[in-house]
Amino acid sequence: MLKIVVGVSGASGGIYGLRLLEKLRLQSHVEIHLILTRSGEKTLFLETGKKAADLKALAHCSYSLEDISARLASGSYRTDGMVIAPCSIHTMSAIAHGISSNLLIRAADVTLKERRKLVLIVRETPLHLGHLRTMLALAEMGAIIAPPVPAFYHHPMTIEDLVDHSVDRVLDLLEVPSRTARRWEGAATQE
Numbered sequence: 001m002l003k004i005v006v007g008v009s010g011a012s013g014g015i016y017g018l019r020l021l022e023k024l025r026l027q028s029h030v031e032i033h034l035i036l037t038r039s040g041e042k043t044l045f046l047e048t049g050k051k052a053a054d055l056k057a058l059a060h061c062s063y064s065l066e067d068i069s070a071r072l073a074s075g076s077y078r079t080d081g082m083v084i085a086p087c088s089i090h091t092m093s094a095i096a097h098g099i100s101s102n103l104l105i106r107a108a109d110v111t112l113k114e115r116r117k118l119v120l121i122v123r124e125t126p127l128h129l130g131h132l133r134t135m136l137a138l139a140e141m142g143a144i145i146a147p148p149v150p151a152f153y154h155h156p157m158t159i160e161d162l163v164d165h166s167v168d169r170v171l172d173l174l175e176v177p178s179r180t181a182r183r184w185e186g187a188a189t190q191e
Contacts, residue, residue, distance in 0.1 A: 010039025
């Protein structure tokens with residue numbers, strides 16, 4: 001059983017966290033641990049109409065942001081990876097500087113120190129030099145920076161198509177198979 005931690009911060013793009021949870025829930029071999037920030041809850045509702053209870057219903061375990069005594073705060077509790085989708089610049093910066101002021105940031109810090117996969121779906125544009133340096137520092141620590149950059153080779157028709165492509169790329173990083181992933185097969189050649 002894979003144990004995957006999903007964090008949802010307050011950046012725009014809560015739909016990425018929602019779709020990730022929905023797709024992970026389809027996997028019988030994945031146990032989902034959810035940490036939702038208050039600003040993440042608010043942004044999700046503003047953008048999708050979904051409430052915290054909707055996300056929590058998709059997880060096997062959910063945690064209070066303030067509960068730094070939770071098992072996810074310790075490296076002795078084994079997980080197989082963590083994704084923060086979306087990841088705000090504030091959250092990204094706190095992780096990079098080891099400021100474990102809440103469970104989301106502490107769990108990410110633990111994921112890095114234990115050399116487990118940490119995927120950050122950073123949803124911000126444009127980026128200034130400080131953002132880029134922070135991303136570089138995190139990449140040097142072992143984090144994977146995976147902004148939700150849309151692809152168009154699969155001819156997306158809806159916002160959901162664009163979101164699903166980014167979420168499927170995250171599932172690839174976690175080595176969780178997605179039956180709906182649309183992959184580049186190369187250009188059709190004419191002879």
